[in-house]
Amino acid sequence: MSLNRRTLLATTGAALTAGALRPAFAAAAAPIRIGEINSYTAIPAFTLPYRKGMELAVAQINADGGVLGRPLELLVRDDAGKPDDTLRLAAELVGEQKVDVLAGGYLSNVGLALSDFALQNKRLFVAGEPLTDALVWQKGNRYTYRLRPSTYMQALMLVEEAAKLPAKTWATVAPNYEYGTSTVKWFKQLLLARRPDVKFVADQLPPLGKIDAGAVVAAIEQAKPQAIFNVTFGADLTNFVRQGNTRGLFDGRAVVSVLSGEPEYLEALGDEAPSDWIVTGYPVVGVTDKANTDFIAAYKAKFNEAPKMGSVVGYSLIKSIAAGIAKSKSTDQDAMAAGFAGAHFATPFGDAMWRAQDHQSTLGTYVGRTALKDGHGVMVNWRYVDGASALPSDDMVKTLRPAG
Amino acid sequence: MLSTLAIQALTGLASASSLFLVASGLSVIFGVTRVVNFAHGSLCMLGAYLGWSVLSRLPHDPASFAAGVVMASLGVALFGAALEATLLRRLYRAPALLQLLATFAVLLVMQDGVQHIWGPADLPLPRGVWLRSFVPLLGERFPFYDLILIAIGPLVLLALWMVMARTRFGVLLRAATENRDMLSALGVDERFLFTAVFALGAGLAGLGGALSLPENSANLGIDLRVVTDAFVVVVVGGMGSIAGAYLAAVLVGVMQAMGILLLPKASLVLVFVLMALVLVLRPQGVLGQKQTQENDGERFHRVRAAPPWQRIAGLAVVLLALAVGLAGGDFARSVLEEMAIAVLFAASLHVLLGPGGMISFGHAAWFGIGAYAVALTTSTLAAPLPLALLAGVLAAGAVAAIVGLVLVRLSGVSLAMLTLAFAQIAWAVATQWSEVTGGDDGILGIWPPSGLGARLFFLLCLCLSVGGVLLLRRALFAPFGYALRASRDAASRAAASGIDGAKLRLAAFALAGAAAGLAGGLSTFSKGSVFPGSLAIFRSVDALAMVLLGGVQSMVGPVVGALAYTGLFDTLLLASDYWRALLGITLLALILWRPQGLVK
Amino acid sequence: MSLFSAQNLTKSFGGVAAVRGVSLSVDAGEMVALIGPNGAGKSSCFAMLGGQIAPDRGAIGLDGQPLSGSPLDFARAGVARSFQIAKIFASMSVRENVQTALLAAHRRLWRFWRAADTQAMAEADTLLARVGLSTLAEQDAATLAYGDTKRLELAIALAARPRVLLLDEPTAGMARPERRAAMQLIASLAADGIAVLFTEHDMDAVFGFASRILVMDRGRLVAEGSPAEIAADPVVQAVYLGTPDGSQPRAAGLSAGA
Numbered sequence A: 001m002s003l004n005r006r007t008l009l010a011t012t013g014a015a016l017t018a019g020a021l022r023p024a025f026a027a028a029a030a031p032i033r034i035g036e037i038n039s040y041t042a043i044p045a046f047t048l049p050y051r052k053g054m055e056l057a058v059a060q061i062n063a064d065g066g067v068l069g070r071p072l073e074l075l076v077r078d079d080a081g082k083p084d085d086t087l088r089l090a091a092e093l094v095g096e097q098k099v100d101v102l103a104g105g106y107l108s109n110v111g112l113a114l115s116d117f118a119l120q121n122k123r124l125f126v127a128g129e130p131l132t133d134a135l136v137w138q139k140g141n142r143y144t145y146r147l148r149p150s151t152y153m154q155a156l157m158l159v160e161e162a163a164k165l166p167a168k169t170w171a172t173v174a175p176n177y178e179y180g181t182s183t184v185k186w187f188k189q190l191l192l193a194r195r196p197d198v199k200f201v202a203d204q205l206p207p208l209g210k211i212d213a214g215a216v217v218a219a220i221e222q223a224k225p226q227a228i229f230n231v232t233f234g235a236d237l238t239n240f241v242r243q244g245n246t247r248g249l250f251d252g253r254a255v256v257s258v259l260s261g262e263p264e265y266l267e268a269l270g271d272e273a274p275s276d277w278i279v280t281g282y283p284v285v286g287v288t289d290k291a292n293t294d295f296i297a298a299y300k301a302k303f304n305e306a307p308k309m310g311s312v313v314g315y316s317l318i319k320s321i322a323a324g325i326a327k328s329k330s331t332d333q334d335a336m337a338a339g340f341a342g343a344h345f346a347t348p349f350g351d352a353m354w355r356a357q358d359h360q361s362t363l364g365t366y367v368g369r370t371a372l373k374d375g376h377g378v379m380v381n382w383r384y385v386d387g388a389s390a391l392p393s394d395d396m397v398k399t400l401r402p403a404g
Numbered sequence B: 001m002l003s004t005l006a007i008q009a010l011t012g013l014a015s016a017s018s019l020f021l022v023a024s025g026l027s028v029i030f031g032v033t034r035v036v037n038f039a040h041g042s043l044c045m046l047g048a049y050l051g052w053s054v055l056s057r058l059p060h061d062p063a064s065f066a067a068g069v070v071m072a073s074l075g076v077a078l079f080g081a082a083l084e085a086t087l088l089r090r091l092y093r094a095p096a097l098l099q100l101l102a103t104f105a106v107l108l109v110m111q112d113g114v115q116h117i118w119g120p121a122d123l124p125l126p127r128g129v130w131l132r133s134f135v136p137l138l139g140e141r142f143p144f145y146d147l148i149l150i151a152i153g154p155l156v157l158l159a160l161w162m163v164m165a166r167t168r169f170g171v172l173l174r175a176a177t178e179n180r181d182m183l184s185a186l187g188v189d190e191r192f193l194f195t196a197v198f199a200l201g202a203g204l205a206g207l208g209g210a211l212s213l214p215e216n217s218a219n220l221g222i223d224l225r226v227v228t229d230a231f232v233v234v235v236v237g238g239m240g241s242i243a244g245a246y247l248a249a250v251l252v253g254v255m256q257a258m259g260i261l262l263l264p265k266a267s268l269v270l271v272f273v274l275m276a277l278v279l280v281l282r283p284q285g286v287l288g289q290k291q292t293q294e295n296d297g298e299r300f301h302r303v304r305a306a307p308p309w310q311r312i313a314g315l316a317v318v319l320l321a322l323a324v325g326l327a328g329g330d331f332a333r334s335v336l337e338e339m340a341i342a343v344l345f346a347a348s349l350h351v352l353l354g355p356g357g358m359i360s361f362g363h364a365a366w367f368g369i370g371a372y373a374v375a376l377t378t379s380t381l382a383a384p385l386p387l388a389l390l391a392g393v394l395a396a397g398a399v400a401a402i403v404g405l406v407l408v409r410l411s412g413v414s415l416a417m418l419t420l421a422f423a424q425i426a427w428a429v430a431t432q433w434s435e436v437t438g439g440d441d442g443i444l445g446i447w448p449p450s451g452l453g454a455r456l457f458f459l460l461c462l463c464l465s466v467g468g469v470l471l472l473r474r475a476l477f478a479p480f481g482y483a484l485r486a487s488r489d490a491a492s493r494a495a496a497s498g499i500d501g502a503k504l505r506l507a508a509f510a511l512a513g514a515a516a517g518l519a520g521g522l523s524t525f526s527k528g529s530v531f532p533g534s535l536a537i538f539r540s541v542d543a544l545a546m547v548l549l550g551g552v553q554s555m556v557g558p559v560v561g562a563l564a565y566t567g568l569f570d571t572l573l574l575a576s577d578y579w580r581a582l583l584g585i586t587l588l589a590l591i592l593w594r595p596q597g598l599v600k
Numbered sequence C: 001m002s003l004f005s006a007q008n009l010t011k012s013f014g015g016v017a018a019v020r021g022v023s024l025s026v027d028a029g030e031m032v033a034l035i036g037p038n039g040a041g042k043s044s045c046f047a048m049l050g051g052q053i054a055p056d057r058g059a060i061g062l063d064g065q066p067l068s069g070s071p072l073d074f075a076r077a078g079v080a081r082s083f084q085i086a087k088i089f090a091s092m093s094v095r096e097n098v099q100t101a102l103l104a105a106h107r108r109l110w111r112f113w114r115a116a117d118t119q120a121m122a123e124a125d126t127l128l129a130r131v132g133l134s135t136l137a138e139q140d141a142a143t144l145a146y147g148d149t150k151r152l153e154l155a156i157a158l159a160a161r162p163r164v165l166l167l168d169e170p171t172a173g174m175a176r177p178e179r180r181a182a183m184q185l186i187a188s189l190a191a192d193g194i195a196v197l198f199t200e201h202d203m204d205a206v207f208g209f210a211s212r213i214l215v216m217d218r219g220r221l222v223a224e225g226s227p228a229e230i231a232a233d234p235v236v237q238a239v240y241l242g243t244p245d246g247s248q249p250r251a252a253g254l255s256a257g258a
């Protein structure tokens, strides 16, 4: 069976990396293998563009001579959104495929499971999308790095806007798992610190992917909040917005919403995309700076479609890994675990780095408002918030991160 | 507050309608063919996708919407008829569980099939203006479409009732539901009737799927979500009763909506508690007919101890595992540990399915309780590994014994459904009681103590799994096992000879639960973590698949089945993106090729 | 006082009054036949006497003590039975069937270690010899001919060392010579002091072996007496051959069997 599996995997592996490998490398230069696990079937809206972003970065890096003179090779696995399956795949990638770096994750619980696996097996794990703070703080460990702005950072960015609103009573709705609960926790804590007069009058925690939107909207409506903080995304968000629109939940209410400005989620809403929500996201049609437009052009040239937020994350993830390995000058696990810290890397959103104190990258995101334009949701009045500016002080990080 | 409750109840009624459509289809199919159709949610999902394809091409007015929905429903009905004629027809003579497994395989294939055709992304249906409109109601805005849904439920109920009462087809349907032997006496072509019934049930499911589109995008999660809810409705309403299905759908829909308003943290557990309560108080369901089926002609085969060559082969396998595990790398070890755990898990289910004669759809419950007990004692009490494992065994065994008190009073499908309900309750608790269980995040970092070392833990895992299986085997060949089997073979004969079947079955539950708990506990340490997935319905079906693949007749069956299934699963999972479809097709092939299991 | 007795047993199933006020008694060493046409209520009586169903009304007594409860209680009190359609343990060998019954009788079921098929072997073989199944001890019980299945069930019932033995059509499905042998065996059990109550459609068996005969019709006991008395009883004639007013006979003829 083992032999059978290996041959099968060799074929899929080759297929995945066919575009990435270039004849420019000496036959002796063994590729650096990145084993990537993500929720390709569970969250396709995000992860499919994400995969393309990774492929673009691998192609670019290999065209430029690779890392440490070796090409990058990407092995991709689908965890179907299940942490149990993830661990099985991680063991296979590490044990059978001998990957040098583990990367990936979308859901926060999956990310935490991988991070725990990394610590136990002393393997480097670079998380792209999982947003929970626990990944770098409470449960942070020396083998785990995380790219995207965390729940704390996103909440902080949004609280700055939320605190300016007159609303005194708030309702929250969030998917019932680590990402949802963590974001709500920070939002409440940070908003109350700025606005002690604010009250939270309803909390809905529908199970991820299974929101009973009509009932949830009616339940929030009956609490009569002045503003709503939304953390749902994907299909849950679509259903929530539709019921909310019909039932008038958003009329005359401010809505602050995490990630909803990302094209993958706005697009699914079509002409029912809400107006004037305060969101984090990616104004892909609006950005004009060189880093962004170069990336968008290269992405369009390769895939013939506009990038989404997932594309940016996938692309930046590979870039950050390449930079980390280059700085570590080795693919030894402990060398990389130490060497990634402080590495700088280029992203479509500009330069970013791996913070040494908590292994969080300083990649930021955009904050703005939603609007409806030609029957599609877009982000307007946006500004880029650098991750570095939304991170707590070193002292606070020390108390938050027992692993040091 | 009162108007809020009323609005919430109406919202619940709206979701009850789609639920009713799907569940009534399931109920009709079960009533006539006695097949518990696990793929019923998949038919609903197919309806949603077909509906999306049709409706997104049609203009957005009500008439086109109605036409599109009907087309989708007819499409699914056709598909259902084809499914019945090509596959299920071959399985009516097979044991009920095998049919269930076959429909589960269909579910797997349809998952990948739908994904292949429509892609993995959710497909929200663009809503026309009328679908977005609302009516003012009790001072709130209530979706107009919800009102339509609320009306459709009773309309379909009425239509079905007319068909049942007024048409020859309906008469035959009722005859088949109430007394199957009557059918052949009436000189009816069973084959046509069964195909027609399957088409009807599938069409209803497809209708439910298409009608849910304006509120829920077409997505790949519909199948499992819907089928569990539909099971609840059918069981609560009474298998085969359409009016019961409506009543239960309303009950479940309203309860879910109210739960979100009043008990948002316990919304998942409520429906399964309802299901369990109904099964305990009235096993045939609220409006169901009592099923009289002492022993539906099942043939029990002679059970013998394994012949010498099988023992030698078993020993060789254990030695091989030992050699590979000790010499090989971490990954080989983790695969072997998983297989060893699967073997113990399957063997524990065999105790119930085989000698116990009890169908369990919820064996994951004991596995999961053991897994969580180990994780919790380790993480919160810092219990050493042996104590933690013991806690897992005891917790699972004790809960199985307590729940068993209720379980052993039932038999057949009611028993299976009650085990399912209980497993779902356990799953819901693990998912929603996040303060203790970590919810969907699970409990992490439960690795064996570093002093033990990976090789030693592997040894321990292998010893405990193999030892557990051997202990179960001993018990089954001891007087206990014979008495258990006697009660299964001929319940009234055994009782007349002074054999207390209920007590024996209770003990079998506790024993199987404890063994499954040990498997769960070992898996926690092997993976370093536990998640609600360890209690999920999929895990229960995994176990069933292992036992049935191998064969329930002997102890060797589940062992072979567990090895084959895990090996197959691992190979396919890593080999192809379409592993579900491949697994499903392989299962179907095995079922058709060897209905009695690999080991005869 | 009789060893085993029942007073006024009554049972209806939905609208069907299966048994209406039946009283009977059987003494140790007696061999009593309960006869009657199909549907008369014989098996329903047996079900109450064996504890399988609870009577709507009426009482059962063993040794002067009232007896009620589950089949387990009846079995433990010393009432053993066979069923009209013989029931045996199909997943076992013939000997294992008897061994299991013996282990139950010895209250040794709750053992989890020693293999059951090595226990009570000699005793099982003795019983098998008694019912004439010695040569078939190793055979799968499920593959027995119907007559042998009946014999095996008798051995299972005897394993409990019963004081009362209820046999519902013990010779059904047997050929004539077999049938005689089986009845002789049952008579020898009665001679050993067991109270035997049996039903039969075969009138040779009934009239040749019963020490006393009870006749049921439509749920009621219509006659009772020695074989000679019953053979001459006009009521019994009517039950079996139709009433003088010309209505159809309700059962096959006296000697035809069913």
Ligand SMILES: Nc1ncnc2c1ncn2[C@@H]1O[C@H](COP(=O)(O)OP(=O)(O)OP(=O)(O)O)[C@@H](O)[C@H]1O
Residues within 6 Å of the ligand: C013, C014, C016, C017, C018, C036, C037, C038, C039, C040, C041, C042, C043, C044, C045, C084
């Ligand atoms: N469980 C039951 N439910 C409903 N009716 C029953 C049940 N058992 C027996 N009956 C009815 O009670 C009546 C007596 O049946 P019973 O089997 O006791 O007759 P019997 O004398 O044993 O007949 P046979 O000689 O055919 O065995 C019959 O009309 C039968 O249909």
Ligand SMILES: [Mg+2]
Residues within 6 Å of the ligand: C042, C043, C044, C084, C168
């Ligand atoms: Mg009878």
